[in-house]
Amino acid sequence: MTTRLLVRNIEDEIALALKQRGAANGRSAEAEHREILRAALQRPIRRTLVDVLTSMPNVGLDSDFDCRTA
Numbered sequence: 001m002t003t004r005l006l007v008r009n010i011e012d013e014i015a016l017a018l019k020q021r022g023a024a025n026g027r028s029a030e031a032e033h034r035e036i037l038r039a040a041l042q043r044p045i046r047r048t049l050v051d052v053l054t055s056m057p058n059v060g061l062d063s064d065f066d067c068r069t070a
Helices: 012-024 029-041 049-054
Strands: none
8 A cells, every 4th residue: 555645845955956866866756755765764674683693703712802811
């Protein structure tokens, strides 16, 4: 399902910039507006703690980081 969105009282400079940005990206101003909203509001996929920990590179042994003096 899609919803219509009407934005009022946009400054002329902003509307022109939207049209120019859309043209530069091969899109209409309306399509560019949708893409800007999507990029700004779409939440990134959350990774689990296990995914984060297993993606960390192996950078050495624990003893390599032992800064205690004997």
